[in-house]
Amino acid sequence: MTQVVHTLDLKFQNRNDAIAAFLIPYSGGAVLVESGPGSTTEGLKAGLDEHGMKISDVTHVLLSHIHLDHAGAAGWLAQQGAEIYVHPRGAPHLINPERLIISATRIYQDKMHTLWGDFLAVPENQLHIPEDGEKFTIGDLEFTAYFTPGHAEHHIAYGFGNLVFTGDVAGVRMPGCDYVRLPLVPPELHLERWQASIELLLEKNFKRIAPTHFSIYDDAEKHLLDALKAAKTTSLWLEEIMPTNPGNDELGVEFTKWMSKEAEANNISEHDLKTYEIANPLHMSSTALARYWTKFRQPAT
Numbered sequence: 025m026t027q028v029v030h031t032l033d034l035k036f037q038n039r040n041d042a043i044a045a046f047l048i049p050y051s052g053g054a055v056l057v058e059s060g061p062g063s064t065t066e067g068l069k070a071g072l073d074e075h076g077m078k079i080s081d082v083t084h085v086l087l088s089h090i091h092l093d094h095a096g097a098a099g100w101l102a103q104q105g106a107e108i109y110v111h112p113r114g115a116p117h118l119i120n121p122e123r124l125i126i127s128a129t130r131i132y133q134d135k136m137h138t139l140w141g142d143f144l145a146v147p148e149n150q151l152h153i154p155e156d157g158e159k160f161t162i163g164d165l166e167f168t169a170y171f172t173p174g175h176a177e178h179h180i181a182y183g184f185g186n187l188v189f190t191g192d193v194a195g196v197r198m199p200g201c202d203y204v205r206l207p208l209v210p211p212e213l214h215l216e217r218w219q220a221s222i223e224l225l226l227e228k229n230f231k232r233i234a235p236t237h238f239s240i241y242d243d244a245e246k247h248l249l250d251a252l253k254a255a256k257t258t259s260l261w262l263e264e265i266m267p268t269n270p271g272n273d274e275l276g277v278e279f280t281k282w283m284s285k286e287a288e289a290n291n292i293s294e295h296d297l298k299t300y301e302i303a304n305p306l307h308m309s310s311t312a313l314a315r316y317w318t319k320f321r322q323p324a325t
């Protein structure tokens with residue numbers, strides 16, 4: 025397949041390289057992979073404009089999952105005519121985003137709107153809900169939907185020729201860096217399912233990989249192996265620390281220390297580190313890890 029894929033930098037919080045949407049122009053207009061948040065619609069317009077396209081050219085949006093940084097503008101794009109692809113478990117939240125907005129507001133409080141903008145509903149008749157492994161075409165473009173839980177239960181990676189769009193399941197990696205960090209967020213984090221998802225993508229032998237945070241890389245196998253290693257070491261790290269019964273704060277401090285050490289070992293600059301953290305806020309990781317441990321790993325007493 026020779027279709028060109030462009031990385032659009034949505035300039036989230038005026039920062040380069042934090043959140044991407046991917047643009048694939050085709051005979052019928054444009055396909056976007058990810059909508060970005062509701063707060064970056066201007067960035068999206070500017071990105072499309074650089075390639076001579078407008079919002080009204082966007083016919084389809086493929087969402088990896090419904091977290092605000094990936095799917096927040098989907099309803100807004102649907103309002104202007106786009107059709108939206110989403111995992112069956114994400115669909116109800118797009119049709120009726122009220123609960124999702126309430127729980128996000130609990131986390132972000134008065135920063136909710138500045139950070140994420142509006143999260144509008146998607147009309148049901150504009151939704152496409154693929155099955156696991158389903159191939160589908162948009163014009164002359166062919167995609168395959170791979171259900172890839174772990175970061176979130178309702179996560180899809182999209183195969184497109186030798187490229188795979190990985191949302192958050194292959195972790196976060198900044199341009200110019202070799203370091204892959206996993207975004208560990210509550211409430212659905214599941215490290216074993218995550219490993220299985222990465223292994224599934226490895227089996228497909230993709231050459232190129234497009235994580236939403238951030239860009240397109242030519243070393244899909246190495247990137248996926250790094251992500252797999254990160255999932256495995258996180259599990260081992262938990263096995264060491266959790267039996268000491270750390271409180272949530274202590275777990276957070278220890279985790280942040282561990283991540284800082286890793287970043288240092290990988291020669292990540294302070295600027296890049298800040299972008300890693302904007303794309304993947306560490307303050308949620310301890311909650312996610314503690315919840316995962318209690319729910320799935322703690323031996324019954």
Ligand SMILES: [Zn+2]
Nearest residue numbers: 089091175192
């Ligand atoms: Zn996410």
